[in-house]
Amino acid sequence: xxxxxxKPVIELKNVKKVYxxxxxxxxxxxxxxxKGEFVVIVGLSGAGKSTxxxxxNRLIDxxxxxxxxxxxxxxxxxxxxxxxxxxNIGMIFQSFNLVKRSSVLRNVLTGRVGYYPTWKSTLNxxxxxxxxxxxDALQQVDLADKVYTRADELSGGQQQRVAIARVLTQDPxxxxxxxxxxxxxxxTSRRVMQDLRMLNEKHGMTVVINLHSVELAQxxxxxxxxxxxxxxxxxxxxxxxPKETFDQIYxxxxxxx
Amino acid sequence: xxxxxxxxLMTLPKKKFKILNLLWIILFVVGLVVSTxxxxxxxGALFANFGQFADIxxxxxxxxxxxxxxxxPLILETIKMAILGTVIxxxxxxxxxxxxxxxxVKNKAVTGILRVIMNIIRTVPDLLLGAIxxxxxxxxxxxxxxxxxxxxxxxxxxxxxEAIETIDPGPIEALTAVxxxxxxxxxxxxxxxxxxxxxxxxxxAFEINVRASTVLGYIGAGGIGLYLQExxxxxxxxxxxxxxxxxxxxxxxxxxxxxxxxxxxxx
Numbered sequence: 426x427x428x429x430x431x432k433p434v435i436e437l438k439n440v441k442k443v444y445x446x447x448x449x450x451x452x453x454x455x456x457x458x459x460k461g462e463f464v465v466i467v468g469l470s471g472a473g474k475s476t477x478x479x480x481x482n483r484l485i486d487x488x489x490x491x492x493x494x495x496x497x498x499x500x501x502x503x504x505x506x507x508x509x510x511x512x513n514i515g516m517i518f519q520s521f522n523l524v525k526r527s528s529v530l531r532n533v534l535t536g537r538v539g540y541y542p543t544w545k546s547t548l549n550x551x552x553x554x555x556x557x558x559x560x561d562a563l564q565q566v567d568l569a570d571k572v573y574t575r576a577d578e579l580s581g582g583q584q585q586r587v588a589i590a591r592v593l594t595q596d597p598x599x600x601x602x603x604x605x606x607x608x609x610x611x612x613t614s615r616r617v618m619q620d621l622r623m624l625n626e627k628h629g630m631t632v633v634i635n636l637h638s639v640e641l642a643q644x645x646x647x648x649x650x651x652x653x654x655x656x657x658x659x660x661x662x663x664x665x666x667p668k669e670t671f672d673q674i675y676x677x678x679x680x681x682x
Numbered sequence: 683x684x685x686x687x688x689x690x691l692m693t694l695p696k697k698k699f700k701i702l703n704l705l706w707i708i709l710f711v712v713g714l715v716v717s718t719x720x721x722x723x724x725x726g727a728l729f730a731n732f733g734q735f736a737d738i739x740x741x742x743x744x745x746x747x748x749x750x751x752x753x754x755p756l757i758l759e760t761i762k763m764a765i766l767g768t769v770i771x772x773x774x775x776x777x778x779x780x781x782x783x784x785x786x787v788k789n790k791a792v793t794g795i796l797r798v799i800m801n802i803i804r805t806v807p808d809l810l811l812g813a814i815x816x817x818x819x820x821x822x823x824x825x826x827x828x829x830x831x832x833x834x835x836x837x838x839x840x841x842x843x844e845a846i847e848t849i850d851p852g853p854i855e856a857l858t859a860v861x862x863x864x865x866x867x868x869x870x871x872x873x874x875x876x877x878x879x880x881x882x883x884x885x886x887a888f889e890i891n892v893r894a895s896t897v898l899g900y901i902g903a904g905g906i907g908l909y910l911q912e913x914x915x916x917x918x919x920x921x922x923x924x925x926x927x928x929x930x931x932x933x934x935x936x937x938x939x940x941x942x943x944x945x946x947x948x949x
Binding site: 482484508509510511512513514515516518520521522523524525526527531535536538539541543546547588591595601 | 850852853855856857858859860861862863865866869870871874875878
């Protein structure tokens with residue numbers, strides 16, 4: 426896959442994360458993800474998938490090493506610089522993380538907040554184009570009729586699709602999805618995965634997803650990364666990954682070191 | 683044998699008598715008697731003068747309605763004081779709460795020091811605050827407004843920062859990931875979750891302020907309390923009665939409206 430034309434968008438260099446004094450989250454991770462890839466990260470709970478994903482947009486600070494986004498170090502970025510890098514990385518969460526008391530439209534518009542100066546966004550002065558952009562995003566996830574509905578009135582699957590519309594409105598190069606389907610039923614899960622595939626194929630966004638479900642990983646993933654006990658133990662194309670590999674990744678239930 | 687055993691299981695077993703409970707009761711009774719002796723409280727005095735109480739009460743039951751014209755402007759002043767005090771105190775409490783909520787300001791030294799200051803302010807009773815402000819800005823409603831503002835601050839800040847700390851952290855995370863700065867996170871992730879609580883707490887503080895402001899006049903801090911004191915001093919109980927009825931009406935009305943609005947808010 427190391428095409429000379431493809432540019433790496435995410436680079437992890439000797440990344441290490443230690444929680445507290447001696448709980449190892451990640452140990453010496455080296456990983457390169459190129460533009461337009463659709464990567465699924467699989468592994469047991471507690472293997473370090475979430476830590477890996479969250480360190481990419483620095484919701485978690487790493488202990489050692491460096492992470493580059495489009496060649497720029499997010500580890501060293503501060504203040505505005507960090508916010509600019511984050512603006513370019515969308516995120517989908519297991520628990521959707523919508524503001525439940527706000528309308529769907531306002532939730533989707535929050536994706537644009539990073540593009541506005543504080544006073545303008547605070548006064549809710551979103552431009553007409555951005556409101557239209559938010560509405561277009563809602564149309565793409567088939568929720569156009571819910572624009573002014575309060576977010577907590579939607580079902581779980583609909584809420585996750587609002588979150589996808591939020592990311593679409595944010596218009597980043599990279600999407601990180603942390604167990605986006607873990608709290609959804611199988612059918613809704615597939616719908617959400619299809620929407621994520623749409624972001625990848627139609628909008629050319631690089632997508633990195635943490636998944637529990639092997640079936641969904643096999644159906645949607647193009648590249649698989651297996652994580653166990655804070656280490657990458659497998660990295661390959663989905664089409665070349667045999668079923669046994671998944672068994673290996675999911676073996677050795679205890680993550681205790 | 684077995685049948686009696688069954689019977690004992692069927693009937694409610696007697697609770698065991700605890701000697702300790704009896705000792706507590708004796709201790710309380712002795713304590714009560716001793717403390718009345720020490721403080722020279724005489725329940726007899728209350729009953730001996732019961733006739734006078736009844737007399738005053740009867741006089742108050744015949745309010746002087748012509749006095750109402752003088753009472754209403756002062757009642758209005760009292761309400762205005764309460765409103766201004768609530769607004770000023772709430773605005774201060776709003777900003778302060780954001781500064782002491784640990785899920786917003788991560789620096790524990792800052793929140794710790796600000797919380798100690800808050801707790802000191804909260805311990806000062808409203809009448810003392812009124813007296814202090816009368817000494818500082820002089821007699822009149824301004825002193826009352828300032829005292830009420832500080833009281834409101836004390837009530838709202840405590841309730842509101844606790845509400846902020848119990849919000850769902852998800853949206854904060856989402857906004858952080860989007861590249862929002864601190865203020866944007868507050869506006870988009872925090873405030874939508876707590877604004878109804880804030881308004882509800884302000885209304886609650888307003889209820890308390892209306893009641894408190896009726897008394898503040900007593901120490902010269904403006905409002906209806908001034909007349910209350912004047913009429914009581916000259917034993918003009920019909921006038922006092924008019925004032926008390928007016929106060930009760932206003933307080934009941936405002937309590938009712940306020941609690942109904944708070945119920946509606948929380949839906």
